[in-house]
Amino acid sequence: MNWISNYVRPKINSLFSRREVPENLWTKCPECGTMLFHRELSDNLNVCTSCDHHMAISPRDRFRALFDGGIFTEIKVPEPVADPLHFKDQKKYPERLKGAQKATGEKEAMLVAEGEMGRTPIVAVAQDFSFMAGSMGMYVGNAMISAAERAVKLKRPMILFSAAGGARMQEGILSLMQMPRTTVAVQMLREARLPYIVVLTHPTTGGVTASYAMLGDVQLSEPNALICFAGPRVIEQTIREKLPEGFQRAEYLLDHGMLDRVTHRKSLRDELITIVRMLTGQPPAVKGDLPAPSEAAPMAEGQQAEAPKAPAPKA
Numbered sequence: 037m038n039w040i041s042n043y044v045r046p047k048i049n050s051l052f053s054r055r056e057v058p059e060n061l062w063t064k065c066p067e068c069g070t071m072l073f074h075r076e077l078s079d080n081l082n083v084c085t086s087c088d089h090h091m092a093i094s095p096r097d098r099f100r101a102l103f104d105g106g107i108f109t110e111i112k113v114p115e116p117v118a119d120p121l122h123f124k125d126q127k128k129y130p131e132r133l134k135g136a137q138k139a140t141g142e143k144e145a146m147l148v149a150e151g152e153m154g155r156t157p158i159v160a161v162a163q164d165f166s167f168m169a170g171s172m173g174m175y176v177g178n179a180m181i182s183a184a185e186r187a188v189k190l191k192r193p194m195i196l197f198s199a200a201g202g203a204r205m206q207e208g209i210l211s212l213m214q215m216p217r218t219t220v221a222v223q224m225l226r227e228a229r230l231p232y233i234v235v236l237t238h239p240t241t242g243g244v245t246a247s248y249a250m251l252g253d254v255q256l257s258e259p260n261a262l263i264c265f266a267g268p269r270v271i272e273q274t275i276r277e278k279l280p281e282g283f284q285r286a287e288y289l290l291d292h293g294m295l296d297r298v299t300h301r302k303s304l305r306d307e308l309i310t311i312v313r314m315l316t317g318q319p320p321a322v323k324g325d326l327p328a329p330s331e332a333a334p335m336a337e338g339q340q341a342e343a344p345k346a347p348a349p350k351a
């Protein structure tokens with residue numbers, strides 16, 4: 037028995053786990069079923085190359101794509117009280133948290149950073165749906181407040197990428213209190229006359245939709261994102277009526293005036309740069325790299341036409 041459990045079983049397991057590795061290099065698009073190579077997929081910002089379906093993207097990957105050269109500085113978020121209700125369902129809350137931390141490599145469901153996007157300084161916040169469904173707990177509330185405080189201090193606009201299943205049940209009423217808290221954070225930006233731009237990503241639901249994710253000066257969304265307070269299934273069961281097609285999806289909400297724009301993930305960065313620069317009265321962004329300073333100097337002074345002529349009389 038010992039020989040079987042100590043030697044044979046691990047051997048068999050290792051054989052099977054070895055076979056899983058190449059499979060992890062491929063992701064199946066949930067929309068069209070195409071197998072996508074992981075590098076190709078991440079180069080395309082997790083958008084399916086064959087059907088344009090927008091898959092989830094981690095806040096860190098999003099920031100790498102958003103900020104110039106992928107460089108950003110994380111903003112520290114004050115640690116809230118851990119497990120104040122000593123909550124337990126099938127698992128204890130701290131165990132669930134640890135599991136999510138291990139699975140995502142992140143500390144919590146929200147990442148806050150400052151940096152430049154097209155040489156435009158901003159503060160950005162991104163929510164992580166893979167971390168306990170991006171649920172809004174005290175940490176997320178603290179993150180929104182830290183981000184807003186930092187934006188006010190640096191006089192920078194703030195951009196939010198939302199994704200959430202709603203409030204974090206394990207924190208009970210304390211998670212619901214984050215709705216007014218984050219609303220106050222957004223108000224701080226308003227009072228400082230700084231733009232607050234929201235990019236809704238799939239899915240943004242519940243208490244998050246009922247607070248900071250709907251308070252943007254400009255409301256953008258990624259295509260086909262589900263954006264709602266109560267989900268379509270719950271509504272259908274309650275009113276016992278069939279809902280219209282595309283109900284609560286980004287395009288439907290755009291048609292009904294709840295959003296300003298639905299933007300493809302690949303055009304999002306350029307569009308955010310344009311919006312931020314327009315709202316803060318900055319000139320349009322310079323596309324591409326600037327020429328080297330030595331070449332740029334005569335052009336800037338308007339000597340461009342004279343410079344080539346100078347050696348001519350000598351000859």
Ligand SMILES: [Zn+2]
Pocket residue numbers: 065066067068069070084085086087088089
């Ligand atoms: Zn696809």
